[in-house]
Amino acid sequence: xxxxxxxxxxxxxxxxxxxxxHIQDRFLELKEAFKGKKSLVCYAVKANSNLSIIKHLSTxxxxxxxxxxxxxxxxxxxxxxxxxxxxxxxxxxxDEISEALKEDILMINLESEGELDRVxxxxxQMQTKARISIRVNPNIDPKTHPYISTGLSHNKxxxxxxxxxxxYIRAKNSENLDPIGVHFHIGSQLTELEPIIExxxxxxxxxxxxxxxxxxIKFFDIGGxxxxxxxxxxxxxxxxxxxGIFSTLxxxxxxxxxxxxxxxxGNSGFFLTKVLYEKTNxxxxxxxxxxxxxxLIRPSLYKAHHDIKLLSDELNxxxxxxxxPVCESGDFFAKNIDFPKTTHDxxxxxxxxxxxxxxxxxxxxxxxKVAEVGVLNGEDFLIRKxxxxxxxxxxxxxxxx
Ligand SMILES: *Cc1c(COP(=O)(O)O)cnc(C)c1O
Numbered sequence: 001x002x003x004x005x006x007x008x009x010x011x012x013x014x015x016x017x018x019x020x021x022h023i024q025d026r027f028l029e030l031k032e033a034f035k036g037k038k039s040l041v042c043y044a045v046k047a048n049s050n051l052s053i054i055k056h057l058s059t060x061x062x063x064x065x066x067x068x069x070x071x072x073x074x075x076x077x078x079x080x081x082x083x084x085x086x087x088x089x090x091x092x093x094x095d096e097i098s099e100a101l102k103e104d105i106l107m108i109n110l111e112s113e114g115e116l117d118r119v120x121x122x123x124x125q126m127q128t129k130a131r132i133s134i135r136v137n138p139n140i141d142p143k144t145h146p147y148i149s150t151g152l153s154h155n156k157x158x159x160x161x162x163x164x165x166x167x168y169i170r171a172k173n174s175e176n177l178d179p180i181g182v183h184f185h186i187g188s189q190l191t192e193l194e195p196i197i198e199x200x201x202x203x204x205x206x207x208x209x210x211x212x213x214x215x216x217i218k219f220f221d222i223g224g225x226x227x228x229x230x231x232x233x234x235x236x237x238x239x240x241x242x243x244g245i246f247s248t249l250x251x252x253x254x255x256x257x258x259x260x261x262x263x264x265x266g267n268s269g270f271f272l273t274k275v276l277y278e279k280t281n282x283x284x285x286x287x288x289x290x291x292x293x294x295x296l297i298r299p300s301l302y303k304a305h306h307d308i309k310l311l312s313d314e315l316n317x318x319x320x321x322x323x324x325p326v327c328e329s330g331d332f333f334a335k336n337i338d339f340p341k342t343t344h345d346x347x348x349x350x351x352x353x354x355x356x357x358x359x360x361x362x363x364x365x366x367x368x369k370v371a372e373v374g375v376l377n378g379e380d381f382l383i384r385k386x387x388x389x390x391x392x393x394x395x396x397x398x399x400x401x
Pocket of ligand 1: 044046047065088089185187188189223224225226259260261262263355
């Protein structure tokens, strides 16, 4: 059990805390579900890109799914072997592509014909052959929040099946491209299995038709997106997930790659914040805390729910908004929730803040990014220092014309 009060006192607030044992358990649970099957679990670095977390997963033999060359470098720095690193993303710069080729990672995941042109041209310049996969759009409704749904035609991600086929044929006939993978990722925080399996069926049919064209797909990348419980959501049983995927792959000899982010780190994380004041405007009650949207933007960005608990035995509840000090009405962690009466310095814990929390943090309002702490086997350790004022301004120049 993590002692929030003690750690808040030791490291100050606002603070991110991560249970490394939980991260490990989640990763191993997924590994176990794939046991005996050709598979590669690539952690989606963007969910939480702290070096210590990547490193911990690296020691458990995780691969990495990256969406920028910066994330690729993080993965390499943390000891993830290059042959377990995938570079995805809808817009890659030339320098990112050439660097990924230089690093010789497992594959670059293409999301448009334009990108295929660029990767081919750059590989040619470098006199190399780029291993690629193509992200296809199975056009399946993932039944999640529209902001985090990605597999529909009106999303910016991936290409339609017919376009993908054309791209595969071009790649096969190119001296500088080696089409080894197929990829789909229909959304995040998926709580139903059916859309994933349906997508897998569609994409596996594509792989079969490519086989007939003598294009041999070796990596079948099912993306990430496994949902977690923030409050009372249904969750996907990972064993059924894996079995369901493999049931669509009959007759194919492929390595299944999956790219979980939230599933691995989401529930491991806690955001600790302290009460500054309470106030009422009219009959509206606000609890103002020292953490804000620049630290944890999910409630503002996605109207996401996080369980929020006051660490005291106060029983005097009434409705309140939990808000931060940032100058935006969108700066809140919760609206209109039943919350006990608070006083200055009371500690509040925001649960399930391990994914898309610190990795989405900014310095908005010149607020420093907060400290981050890991806890493994009862021991706590700092994994990111709190920003100082100097950290925040160090790249700025005072040009007075
Ligand atoms: C964001 C993303 C993931 C991880 O999503 P989670 O919902 O955190 O599992 C995996 N693959 C791709 C391509 C992504 O964009």
